[in-house]
Amino acid sequence: MSFAKGSLGAAALYYASLGWAVFPLVPRDKVPLLSKAKGGKGLHDATTDAVTIAGWWTQYPDANVGIATGAASGVVVVDVDGEAGEAALAQYGPLPATVESRTGKGRHLLYTGSDVRNSAGKLGPQLDVRGDGGYIVAPPSIHPNGHAYRWATAGTPGRAVVAPLPETIAHRLAGVVGTIPAGSEPTRSTALDVVLTGTAEGGRNQALAEYVGRLLALGARELEVLELARGVNATKFRPPLPAAEVEAVVKSIAAAHARNRAPRVIGPASDPQLVAPLAPVDAEVFDAMLAKARRPVDAMPTMWPSWNRACRMYGGGIGLARGWHVVAGGAAGSGKSLIALNLTAAALRAGHSVGWVSLEMSREQLLLRLLGIATGKKLRDLEPGPSFAPDRFEAARDELLERMALADARLWMAERPTRDLATVERLLREAIDAGCRLVILDYAQLVSVAGAKLDDAMRQVSAMVQGLAYRHDVTSLLLSQLNRSTTSDRENAVSMHGLAGSSALENDADQALLINTNTKQDSIHGKTFDVLLDKNRHGPLATVPVELQTQTLQMVEPLTVRAYHDWTEKESA
Numbered sequence: 388m389s390f391a392k393g394s395l396g397a398a399a400l401y402y403a404s405l406g407w408a409v410f411p412l413v414p415r416d417k418v419p420l421l422s423k424a425k426g427g428k429g430l431h432d433a434t435t436d437a438v439t440i441a442g443w444w445t446q447y448p449d450a451n452v453g454i455a456t457g458a459a460s461g462v463v464v465v466d467v468d469g470e471a472g473e474a475a476l477a478q479y480g481p482l483p484a485t486v487e488s489r490t491g492k493g494r495h496l497l498y499t500g501s502d503v504r505n506s507a508g509k510l511g512p513q514l515d516v517r518g519d520g521g522y523i524v525a526p527p528s529i530h531p532n533g534h535a536y537r538w539a540t541a542g543t544p545g546r547a548v549v550a551p552l553p554e555t556i557a558h559r560l561a562g563v564v565g566t567i568p569a570g571s572e573p574t575r576s577t578a579l580d581v582v583l584t585g586t587a588e589g590g591r592n593q594a595l596a597e598y599v600g601r602l603l604a605l606g607a608r609e610l611e612v613l614e615l616a617r618g619v620n621a622t623k624f625r626p627p628l629p630a631a632e633v634e635a636v637v638k639s640i641a642a643a644h645a646r647n648r649a650p651r652v653i654g655p656a657s658d659p660q661l662v663a664p665l666a667p668v669d670a671e672v673f674d675a676m677l678a679k680a681r682r683p684v685d686a687m688p689t690m691w692p693s694w695n696r697a698c699r700m701y702g703g704g705i706g707l708a709r710g711w712h713v714v715a716g717g718a719a720g721s722g723k724s725l726i727a728l729n730l731t732a733a734a735l736r737a738g739h740s741v742g743w744v745s746l747e748m749s750r751e752q753l754l755l756r757l758l759g760i761a762t763g764k765k766l767r768d769l770e771p772g773p774s775f776a777p778d779r780f781e782a783a784r785d786e787l788l789e790r791m792a793l794a795d796a797r798l799w800m801a802e803r804p805t806r807d808l809a810t811v812e813r814l815l816r817e818a819i820d821a822g823c824r825l826v827i828l829d830y831a832q833l834v835s836v837a838g839a840k841l842d843d844a845m846r847q848v849s850a851m852v853q854g855l856a857y858r859h860d861v862t863s864l865l866l867s868q869l870n871r872s873t874t875s876d877r878e879n880a881v882s883m884h885g886l887a888g889s890s891a892l893e894n895d896a897d898q899a900l901l902i903n904t905n906t907k908q909d910s911i912h913g914k915t916f917d918v919l920l921d922k923n924r925h926g927p928l929a930t931v932p933v934e935l936q937t938q939t940l941q942m943v944e945p946l947t948v949r950a951y952h953d954w955t956e957k958e959s960a
Contacts, residue, residue, distance in 0.1 A: 712852065
């Protein structure tokens with residue numbers, strides 16, 4: 388049994404594949420659906436069995452998803468409720484990055500661990516713990532207030548690592564007072580001290596996880612750590628943990644340690660240089676690749692089928708994958724911003740939120756063009772002038788907003804921001820924090836980097852945008868000017884070497900689109916020309932024939948006009 392992408396049933400099956408036991412909740416509520424009155428056992432029905440889970444959500448497709456915490460799933464959850472909860476959490480010092488979801492009024496922080504009981508207020512006001520015998524409501528469930536639970540951008544399971552429960556929190560839960568000063572980092576010897584002085588039932592798993600983590604951080608090999616962990620378990624834990632559980636803890640913490648040591652991207656020039664360690668390629672590496680390949684393709688369709696087909700690997704031939712950085716280049720007035728606006732319309736149609744930082748056009752200019760592209764209304768009817776039709780403007784506005792609401796997509800735009808690099812980066816980060824799947828910067832050469840020449844400035848801009856996309860698992864589009872003196876390296880074609888300012892724009896890009904106005908000619912609806920996919924790390928190169936329909940500013944492949952208009956309205960007479 389399969390479920391539609393993004394559905395509650397699909398989410399439940401995915402969580403089960405991670406080893407988290409799930410069960411259905413009443414739609415738009417937190418109460419177990421399968422109560423005793425319905426022949427069920429509520430929380431105690433939680434399972435990872437795919438057949439059972441598929442049966443539940445086939446019968447109850449709108450059921451919210453519950454995840455059993457504690458030993459059932461190997462996760463302990465800290466429930467932070469509002470400002471009071473955040474203030475209470477701050478006393479436990481800097482916490483490690485981990486899987487995190489956004490709830491109706493706060494957030495859930497997921498950590499590895501067991502032998503932790505539920506508690507309310509033990510950590511502080513509005514700061515609860517869900518462990519053995521507890522559960523949480525998981526995304527994309529709907530809160531009773533209508534708010535949708537969602538994973539934090541940088542804390543989505545499968546992309547972020549579930550960290551061990553922090554020592555400061557574990558000690559408070561275990562009743563240890565004064566061992567670790569509130570608000571300070573644990574010392575290197577803390578975990579060792581707790582283990583060697585003996586640990587009773589209720590804190591064994593967590594103490595072992597912290598001990599293993601400290602040994603790995605000091606450079607011990609996994610096999611050495613396993614032998615030490617077995618010895619500690621046999622001599623210091625009362626009673627000892629099962630041997631299989633000790634092995635599982637060591638393997639899990641070692642894998643997380645290896646992943647966290649390897650930096651994923653070089654940051655902006657102002658960040659420290661990160662050096663990736665040399666690591667062996669073994670079965671675990673291929674197993675991780677296999678697990679990722681088995682997940683449903685999470686790609687964002689573009690407006691051009693030829694472009695979509697060229698998006699291989701994690702684009703799946705569907706569209707742009709998360710983490711990809713795309714550069715679109717063109718001469719002045721060639722249509723760079725229109726490509727970005729057409730991609731915006733396609734993203735919104737598919738239910739993906741978009742964040743725009745334009746250093747060239749105002750928000751009104753962008754939105755006016757987007758109305759024509761997204762609805763198929765003639766631009767002359769929407770803009771001030773002799774043909775302006777207020778009723779058509781209102782109809783286009785209502786149509787776009789209604790389609791965005793139905794697709795659960797939002798659009799964020801800055802209004803004429805300052806052009807310094809720090810401001811641009813802050814705005815892009817705000818768009819990502821707001822849940823945007825696609826972020827757009829228009830355009831690179833307008834960003835001001837104090838004291839830097841053009842080449843160095845472009846390296847910093849490119850590294851910043853590409854780094855944000857990779858670290859936060861979103862797609863980025865950076866628009867770039869082509870030099871006026873751009874040369875051609877093949878007949879009727881522009882070249883990537885013409886990207887103004889630096890080869891970094893080309894080097895950092897997963898894909899590079901170039902507008903080739905040399906092929907422009909008149910068509911029935913407007914102008915036709917080629918857009919070259921001139922670099923593609925994830926598939927073949929391509930030449931996309933594009934028709935710019937001048938009355939609506941839609942950019943379509945001529946042979947796919949009918950398909951494109953399945954969503955947009957036909958041009959009015």
